[in-house]
């Protein structure tokens with residue numbers, strides 16, 4: 077029997093594990109991780125579906141965004157919506173600068189239209205352009221247990237285990253899928269991997285039925301029981317205790333930008349470390365074994381396409 081190991085039980089590891097089970101129903105899939113559900117970054121994120129990755133091949137983003145849209149919109153309209161914590165939400169994508177075109181991730185919104193001057197005036201002087209958007213919110217706290225249950229129902233095995241070296245798995249699995257997120261700083265000694273520390277504040281404001289997601293790091297994202305107000309983006313910072321000064325700053329910005337939030341009850345703060353692989357991007361082209369002469373030109377052309385696409389995907393500013 078084919079034996080596959082997935083390292084990591086965050087949203088990336090569990091999604092990969094379930095997708096592998098669907099593609100290879102006869103394989104034995106094991107998810108191994110040292111942290112699960114509430115101890116992962118995936119648990120507390122704001123959860124708005126905005127598929128994008130800086131400096132990444134546009135064709136890949138299109139593929140990932142298209143697959144993700146199919147999956148999440150289908151769930152949001154299905155009877156699984158409540159338990160999976162995946163539901164439609166509408167709101168505003170706002171920008172501090174005039175936009176010549178919609179942000180790329182809006183290609184995957186269910187619907188998207190430029191907001192009127194009248195609507196925009198509600199957000200000035202902070203934002204000068206924006207779109208009204210229908211997308212999904214994925215609530216990690218519900219979605220991870222839901223995905224875990226789907227995985228186990230199909231015979232998936234969960235192992236609580238810290239992997240110190242990929243060598244530990246050698247000879248035991250046919251394929252190892254590494255979804256260890258920030259854990260790769262140690263696991264694979266990935267020097268390009270950094271944390272972007274994100275702190276959010278959870279509030280109770282059920283009267284606000286729309287989200288705001290802006291390009292100056294302000295967002296208000298309602299979920300089923302509360303809403304996330306965010307967020308900090310601190311590169312290469314690793315402390316996970318909430319910083320009270322960050323909370324006060326986020327709250328001040330939120331009240332300025334969305335005065336309707338003023339009467340909200342402040343519930344708790346949460347910090348997560350976003351795994352970010354910075355530039356330069358590395359395109360790997362090795363391991364051709366006994367076929368390197370034969371594959372050299374084809375893989376060389378593929379590399380050239382990837383490099384071109386990576387360069388085009390760079391932010392213009």
Ligand SMILES: Cc1cc2nc3c(=O)[nH]c(=O)nc-3n(C[C@H](O)[C@H](O)[C@H](O)COP(=O)(O)OP(=O)(O)OC[C@H]3O[C@@H](n4cnc5c(N)ncnc54)[C@H](O)[C@@H]3O)c2cc1C
Nearest residue numbers: 084085086087088111118121122123124239257259274348
């Ligand atoms: C404040 C904040 C808001 C966010 N909002 C959004 C948003 O609105 N939309 C969005 O798309 N994204 C958002 N994100 C980003 C998103 O949360 C992360 O990109 C995502 O959760 C990463 O998932 P992951 O599975 O890679 O990592 P994690 O959830 O961190 O999981 C990593 C897994 O790997 C395991 N692991 C690591 N090392 C080892 C090891 N050596 N041995 C065994 N197991 C190991 C861990 O135990 C864990 O199970 C946000 C993040 C933050 C912090």
